[in-house]
Amino acid sequence: MSVTTEHQTFERIYAEVQQFYARHIQLMDEGRAEEAAMTFTEDASLVSPPKITEPVRGRAKLAAGLRKAADELDAEGIRYRRCHTMMTVEPQPDGRLAVRAYVQVVRTRRGGEAKLHAMCVCEDVLVREDGELKVHRRVVTRDDCL
Amino acid sequence: MSVTTEHQTFERIYAEVQQFYARHIQLMDEGRAEEAAMTFTEDASLVSPPKITEPVRGRAKLAAGLRKAADELDAEGIRYRRCHTMMTVEPQPDGRLAVRAYVQVVRTRRGGEAKLHAMCVCEDVLVREDGELKVHRRVVTRDDCL
Amino acid sequence: MSVTTEHQTFERIYAEVQQFYARHIQLMDEGRAEEAAMTFTEDASLVSPPKITEPVRGRAKLAAGLRKAADELDAEGIRYRRCHTMMTVEPQPDGRLAVRAYVQVVRTRRGGEAKLHAMCVCEDVLVREDGELKVHRRVVTRDDCL
Numbered sequence: 001m002s003v004t005t006e007h008q009t010f011e012r013i014y015a016e017v018q019q020f021y022a023r024h025i026q027l028m029d030e031g032r033a034e035e036a037a038m039t040f041t042e043d044a045s046l047v048s049p050p051k052i053t054e055p056v057r058g059r060a061k062l063a064a065g066l067r068k069a070a071d072e073l074d075a076e077g078i079r080y081r082r083c084h085t086m087m088t089v090e091p092q093p094d095g096r097l098a099v100r101a102y103v104q105v106v107r108t109r110r111g112g113e114a115k116l117h118a119m120c121v122c123e124d125v126l127v128r129e130d131g132e133l134k135v136h137r138r139v140v141t142r143d144d145c146l
Numbered sequence: 147m148s149v150t151t152e153h154q155t156f157e158r159i160y161a162e163v164q165q166f167y168a169r170h171i172q173l174m175d176e177g178r179a180e181e182a183a184m185t186f187t188e189d190a191s192l193v194s195p196p197k198i199t200e201p202v203r204g205r206a207k208l209a210a211g212l213r214k215a216a217d218e219l220d221a222e223g224i225r226y227r228r229c230h231t232m233m234t235v236e237p238q239p240d241g242r243l244a245v246r247a248y249v250q251v252v253r254t255r256r257g258g259e260a261k262l263h264a265m266c267v268c269e270d271v272l273v274r275e276d277g278e279l280k281v282h283r284r285v286v287t288r289d290d291c292l
Numbered sequence: 293m294s295v296t297t298e299h300q301t302f303e304r305i306y307a308e309v310q311q312f313y314a315r316h317i318q319l320m321d322e323g324r325a326e327e328a329a330m331t332f333t334e335d336a337s338l339v340s341p342p343k344i345t346e347p348v349r350g351r352a353k354l355a356a357g358l359r360k361a362a363d364e365l366d367a368e369g370i371r372y373r374r375c376h377t378m379m380t381v382e383p384q385p386d387g388r389l390a391v392r393a394y395v396q397v398v399r400t401r402r403g404g405e406a407k408l409h410a411m412c413v414c415e416d417v418l419v420r421e422d423g424e425l426k427v428h429r430r431v432v433t434r435d436d437c438l
Contacts (some may be wrong), residue, residue: 116407146402255438
């Protein structure tokens, strides 16, 4: 698509990051594990206590974890939706993007009620690969565990 | 205002779409039924199960439905707020915009508690008429009905 | 940083406003009272019934109130997160920005559950000082008090 340069405007970067998260999270939440894994870098790491206290490292392990979780949730008839808001985007000198956002995690059981499951903060480092934004590092913290 | 061309930047489109939804939903939620109806095209259709399983077609019918719902909610002292997040905006070859977003529907009774009423996904086709974005087609799905 | 002119594009303004709120609210919610106070103008006013029915006027009073609230919440092990969505940004002829947004206030007790505490609307007037956006006037209303 467009050639990515270091000279993008802030408004361009901010819109791209918002669109990236929307696609990325929709893939994550809707059980499209293999496509979701491609929105992480090959060497990505993810930590999200209390469930994931030891960092998951690498796209292959992430993909496997996402697949397993998606299958379990599907069997149980549960859907999670991660609603990111209040997103700060800080371009770094090396071109990476530091992104920090609030995340309301909503859990709905088929035929049941939607429930606010957890309030989190998601701190990511995004990089570009062939013009596409990808998550290089993610640290999620939950307000109830602070 | 500005002349709308096919050569708008993505950042422009994304900001316009966000502003459009903010105005549109505030009108919808605050009982301004006639103004809200004008944010749909004359031939708009809307489907939103389980309440609206047969598509409502046309601005006149939409306006009537919005007016009725607004009056009932006002009489009951209930306010709904639809909080859209995680919005993907995909410009189509014909200039239309495919928009997909998460929607947390929050319900508050006057003197009561705010409650997460439903978690939905809203899939719209937006078009421009005289430079103004309008909803041409809307399909809302609820996670509890999947 | 950049020189601020009256000729900014809408997409620039909208992205800047989103980034401003993300930083501002993160400071507010995370008990960084003195930094949060600097995101208001020296002569700012804030009203937020039912807790704050008489307008708080001036940055010094705001800072003191934010410090006191932060200390109390910290002692109780409570974290509030204000999730702004559906934000309209209306540039005014004098260069000020009228901003109106939905706010889901989420409350989490350490070791407890996250809970939707209140659904609000936040109406702000933002101004620029030395290129930085700041809140000049804030009126928050709660849906349960309408």
